[in-house]
Amino acid sequence: MCKGLATLPATCLKSAKDIKHKISFLLQKPEAPAADQKQTREKSAAAAVKRVPAATEVKKWKQSFSHVMNSDAGRSVFTSFLRSEFSEENMDFWLACEDYKKTPSPGLETRAKQIYQQYVEADAANEVNLDAATREETRQNVESARPSCFDEAQRTIYTLMEKDSYRRFLNSKLFQDLARSKEMKNCDCAENRQALTGGA
Known part of the structure; x- marks a missing residue:
C-alpha cells in the first residue's frame, strides 16, 4: 500500500471501497427480460430471412394467414411488413403470449404482469x-x-392482423417482390430442366 493511503484512517478506506463498489454497480447495464427476448426474436427472424423460403411456401402465404403464422420465414417477413406500418407490437404481443403459455408455473404471475404492463395496460409502451x-x-x-x-386478447390481435394487416401485406411491395422473385426462379428452373432434357 502506498504511504499516502496508509496514513488515512481505516474508516476512510472502507468508505472509499464502498463508493467504488457502488459506482461500478451503477455502471453495469441492466439486463431487462424484454430486451433479451427481443434480441432472441431478432436473431431467429434474421435466421428465418437467411433461410430463403421456397416458392411453394410463399404461395401458401397467399392462401391463408395461418400459413404465414405457422412459418418462421412467414412470420419474419410479415413482421418486417408490420414494422414498416409501425404496428410491430401486434406480432410482438402474439409471440409473447405464445411464449407465456410455455412458462413454468412459478414464473406465470411475474411474466403475466410484464406482458400486461408492456402491451395491454392503457398507455403501455407497446x-x-x-x-x-x-x-x-x-x-x-x-x-x-x-x-x-x-x-x-391474443385471439383479438390475431384477428386484427388477419383482417387488416394481412390484406395489406398481400398487396405490399415487400410481398409482391418476394412472390415475383420466386416465380422468376421457378421459371428459370423449368427452362433449365427443359434445356437439359432436350426440350422434352
Missing part, C-alpha cells in the same frame, strides 16, 4: 389495440395468472 371489455377481462385474468389468461 400498447396493442384492444376493446375495453377485452382489456378489462385480461386485467382480471392476470390477477390469477394461468396459461390461458391472455387467450382472448
Whole structure:
C-alpha cells in the first residue's frame, strides 16, 4: 500500500471501497427480460430471412394467414411488413403470449404482469389495440395468472392482423417482390430442366 493511503484512517478506506463498489454497480447495464427476448426474436427472424423460403411456401402465404403464422420465414417477413406500418407490437404481443403459455408455473404471475404492463395496460409502451371489455377481462385474468389468461386478447390481435394487416401485406411491395422473385426462379428452373432434357 502506498504511504499516502496508509496514513488515512481505516474508516476512510472502507468508505472509499464502498463508493467504488457502488459506482461500478451503477455502471453495469441492466439486463431487462424484454430486451433479451427481443434480441432472441431478432436473431431467429434474421435466421428465418437467411433461410430463403421456397416458392411453394410463399404461395401458401397467399392462401391463408395461418400459413404465414405457422412459418418462421412467414412470420419474419410479415413482421418486417408490420414494422414498416409501425404496428410491430401486434406480432410482438402474439409471440409473447405464445411464449407465456410455455412458462413454468412459478414464473406465470411475474411474466403475466410484464406482458400486461408492456402491451395491454392503457398507455403501455407497446400498447396493442384492444376493446375495453377485452382489456378489462385480461386485467382480471392476470390477477390469477394461468396459461390461458391472455387467450382472448391474443385471439383479438390475431384477428386484427388477419383482417387488416394481412390484406395489406398481400398487396405490399415487400410481398409482391418476394412472390415475383420466386416465380422468376421457378421459371428459370423449368427452362433449365427443359434445356437439359432436350426440350422434352
